[in-house]
Amino acid sequence: MNEIIKVDGLVKRYKELIAVDNFSMTVNEGEILGLLGPNGSGKSTTINCILSLLEYDKGSITIMGKEMTPKSYDLKSKIGVVPQEVSVFEEFTVYENIDFFCGLYIEDKAERKKRVQEAIDFVGLEEFKKFRPKKLSGGLKRRLNIACGIAHKPKIIFFDEPTVAVDPQSRNKILEGIEQLRNEGATIIYTSHYMEEVEQLADRIIIIDKGQLIAEGTVDALKSMIKKSELIRIIVKGVAEEDVEKIRKLNNVYSVNYDGKELKVEAGHGNNVVEVIKVLEEKGYKMKGVYSEQPTLNDVFLELTGKELRDD
Amino acid sequence: MMFSYYLRKALRDKAYVFWALAFPLLLMTCFHVTFMGPAKGEVDFEPVKCSAIYVNESAFTEEFGNVLQNLSDPAAVKNSNMGYNHEIVELIAANSQEEAEKLILDKKNEVLFLVDGKAETIEVKVGDSVDTTTLMVARSIVESYRRNYQIMKDAAMTAPDKIQLVMDSLSDQISVMKAKSTFLGDDGTSANVYAWYFYSTIVMGMFFNVTPGVHTVFDIQGDLSGYGMRTSVSPKKKSAILLSSFLARYVVACFVSFFDLLALKYIFKIPVGNRILEIILFVLIGNLFSMSLGALFGLFTKGDENQRDGKATGLVMLSVFLSGEMIVVLPGFFEKYCPIINRINPATIMNFAFFRLVNYATLDGFWMNLIKIAGATVVFLTIAILKLRREKYAAI
Numbered sequence: 238m239n240e241i242i243k244v245d246g247l248v249k250r251y252k253e254l255i256a257v258d259n260f261s262m263t264v265n266e267g268e269i270l271g272l273l274g275p276n277g278s279g280k281s282t283t284i285n286c287i288l289s290l291l292e293y294d295k296g297s298i299t300i301m302g303k304e305m306t307p308k309s310y311d312l313k314s315k316i317g318v319v320p321q322e323v324s325v326f327e328e329f330t331v332y333e334n335i336d337f338f339c340g341l342y343i344e345d346k347a348e349r350k351k352r353v354q355e356a357i358d359f360v361g362l363e364e365f366k367k368f369r370p371k372k373l374s375g376g377l378k379r380r381l382n383i384a385c386g387i388a389h390k391p392k393i394i395f396f397d398e399p400t401v402a403v404d405p406q407s408r409n410k411i412l413e414g415i416e417q418l419r420n421e422g423a424t425i426i427y428t429s430h431y432m433e434e435v436e437q438l439a440d441r442i443i444i445i446d447k448g449q450l451i452a453e454g455t456v457d458a459l460k461s462m463i464k465k466s467e468l469i470r471i472i473v474k475g476v477a478e479e480d481v482e483k484i485r486k487l488n489n490v491y492s493v494n495y496d497g498k499e500l501k502v503e504a505g506h507g508n509n510v511v512e513v514i515k516v517l518e519e520k521g522y523k524m525k526g527v528y529s530e531q532p533t534l535n536d537v538f539l540e541l542t543g544k545e546l547r548d549d
Numbered sequence: 550m551m552f553s554y555y556l557r558k559a560l561r562d563k564a565y566v567f568w569a570l571a572f573p574l575l576l577m578t579c580f581h582v583t584f585m586g587p588a589k590g591e592v593d594f595e596p597v598k599c600s601a602i603y604v605n606e607s608a609f610t611e612e613f614g615n616v617l618q619n620l621s622d623p624a625a626v627k628n629s630n631m632g633y634n635h636e637i638v639e640l641i642a643a644n645s646q647e648e649a650e651k652l653i654l655d656k657k658n659e660v661l662f663l664v665d666g667k668a669e670t671i672e673v674k675v676g677d678s679v680d681t682t683t684l685m686v687a688r689s690i691v692e693s694y695r696r697n698y699q700i701m702k703d704a705a706m707t708a709p710d711k712i713q714l715v716m717d718s719l720s721d722q723i724s725v726m727k728a729k730s731t732f733l734g735d736d737g738t739s740a741n742v743y744a745w746y747f748y749s750t751i752v753m754g755m756f757f758n759v760t761p762g763v764h765t766v767f768d769i770q771g772d773l774s775g776y777g778m779r780t781s782v783s784p785k786k787k788s789a790i791l792l793s794s795f796l797a798r799y800v801v802a803c804f805v806s807f808f809d810l811l812a813l814k815y816i817f818k819i820p821v822g823n824r825i826l827e828i829i830l831f832v833l834i835g836n837l838f839s840m841s842l843g844a845l846f847g848l849f850t851k852g853d854e855n856q857r858d859g860k861a862t863g864l865v866m867l868s869v870f871l872s873g874e875m876i877v878v879l880p881g882f883f884e885k886y887c888p889i890i891n892r893i894n895p896a897t898i899m900n901f902a903f904f905r906l907v908n909y910a911t912l913d914g915f916w917m918n919l920i921k922i923a924g925a926t927v928v929f930l931t932i933a934i935l936k937l938r939r940e941k942y943a944a945i
Contacts, residue, residue, distance in 0.1 A: 285771075288781075288782045290781055310784040311784070313783060313784040314783075314784040316782060320775035322775045323775070324776045326558055328558045328561035328562060329554070329557070329558065329561075336554075337550075338776075338783075341551075341779070341780060341783035342783060
């Protein structure tokens with residue numbers, strides 16, 4: 238696949254604070270890249286450097302093989318941005334807002350009219366197009382925010398936490414829309430600290446913390462990097478200490494906790510549930526429930542950095 | 550495209566339209582009701598210190614001397630219809646023009662009347678620090694005398710005992726503090742002291758354009774707002790967006806000011822003079838000043854758009870208050886005890902400029918004050934543009 242964005246050795250300092258520390262990454266054409274990290278990890282700073290909103294101290298950034306600078310107007314015309322906060326004008330209607338931001342890219346009135354209508358249809362705001370933003374719900378405002386960033390049909394779209402404070406219905410609609418954009422050929426950089434969304438959406442994920450790249454790869458590849466592959470929870474009463482110890486000594490198991498009601502077993506890669514159940518059945522324990530949880534990106538982040546990904 | 554959208558945006562900004570247009574009109578309505586309607590207000594004042602120097606003595610100079618004598622006599626004033634219990638003027642002896650002017654420079658005198666009996670003209674000279682009340686009293690004396698001299702002369706020729714009646718009439722005319730009785734309109738050019746409230750309100754309306762100044766900065770700064778970010782990453786040049794945004798708001802601001810001025814003249818019947826070009830220049834520079842000040846607040850203060858706007862508006866309100874918007878004697882008080890405030894307060898400078906434009910025969914004072922404001926505007930705009938060009942978005 239073609240590299241559409243290449244960041245190499247990026248360093249950005251704010252006085253003493255190093256916000257981005259020798260960070261390198263590539264984005265391939267037509268993929269959804271998830272940029273995952275807790276608040277303050279350097280995600281937005283990296284994006285702002287890529288967009289030439291911020292000057293950086295070291296490194297290089299190229300888009301479509303050309304160096305990105307504040308005056309790269311030809312490159313800018315191929316980029317769309319959906320900021321984290323709803324960034325529309327309260328004085329304009331839905332239609333006017335989309336038309337205004339589309340007008341920053343497309344001069345031709347007839348062409349603009351067509352694109353604006355397509356964007357309205359895409360986000361499902363047809364019946365609200367004469368409404369002012371203050372009359373829209375939070376979810377509809379988010380959709381308008383997206384429409385303003387994509388109406389000019391950019392090749393590269395940056396989404397910065399587009400689903401913050403959005404109801405589940407609107408969230409699904411937004412995520413479906415983003416997938417559709419990718420299917421239509423756009424390259425998407427999706428920034429979030431909602432791991433479930435990134436897991437669902439991204440073809441590839443980059444985990445960033447303290448301005449450094451912690452890990453990168455597909456969801457499966459990231460999960461395979463860590464020791465833990467499964468959390469087994471079994472609702473069972475009266476398990477003797479010697480039996481808990483027996484489970485603890487099973488292959489792959491590296492952590493067992495029992496509080497008298499629930500047995501929690503953390504295990505690595507292998508046929509773990511069967512092994513654990515076998516031990517309990519042999520001793521005649523009555524199990525009221527058995528649950529197996531696969532590791533999440535938070536587990537990946539926790540194991541790689543020693544802290545939780547989600548800090549809010 | 551951008552200009553028309555920014556124009557629409559400015560016109561639909563309800564808060565701005567209220568403060569810049571509706572609020573001044575409401576305030577002027579209140580002033581009109583209070584000072585010019587049935588509940589006329591009255592303001593007392595200190596007797597004006599004045600000297601008169603006469604050349605080519607004639608009946609014209611003699612009668613003017615009599616008028617001044619009458620106005621300096623508390624009993625005569627009390628017996629007139631003026632409604633004051635004290636003298637209007639305090640006569641300061643001076644034997645020559647030079648001596649009288651020196652007394653003004655030494656602040657022992659406030660007004661010099663140079664009366665020419667042959668040409669039948671009266672020139673009024675005042676010091677730089679004269680307050681508006683003093684100026685109004687002096688101007689009203691001269692204007693009323695000019696208007697009534699012919700009547701007085703005719704009355705004296707046919708029936709000398711009618712002089713006193715004419716004097717009463719004159720006294721009535723120079724009761725400058727009674728708004729309605731002395732409000733002579735454009736032709737008479739004799740504004741009353743309450744006009745200051747109205748002029749100050751016009752300036753206040755202009756100064757509310759700090760808000761569009763703040764908004765202009767937020768429109769294009771990627772570190773300040775999401776829509777600033779959007780415009781910054783677009784292929785449109787920043788300077789083109791800045792120009793569109795600023796010009797659209799500036800056009801609206803000037804339109805609002807002209808509307809306020811028309812209301813002042815035609816609805817509230819306050820004279821604004823006939824110097825159309827100078828008034829236009831005053832409006833253009835005044836609005837440019839307040840928008841550039843707003844831009845500085847947008848760039849250099851902390852907080853979100855509303856907080857920065859609030860800070861800018863707060864400063865403007867303070868400036869307008871100190872210029873006498875609510876207490877008309879405040880600039881006079883500062884002139885006496887702390888004149889630096891009047892020299893550096895932009896609202897006072899603008900008020901002085903407008904007052905002189907409307908009421909003074911010469912425009913020296915107007916130009917002086919307007920140049921101060923224009924100079925500050927150039928400095929503010931230069932700083933704002935340099936800051937905008939060099940902005941590195943370090944706050945993101």
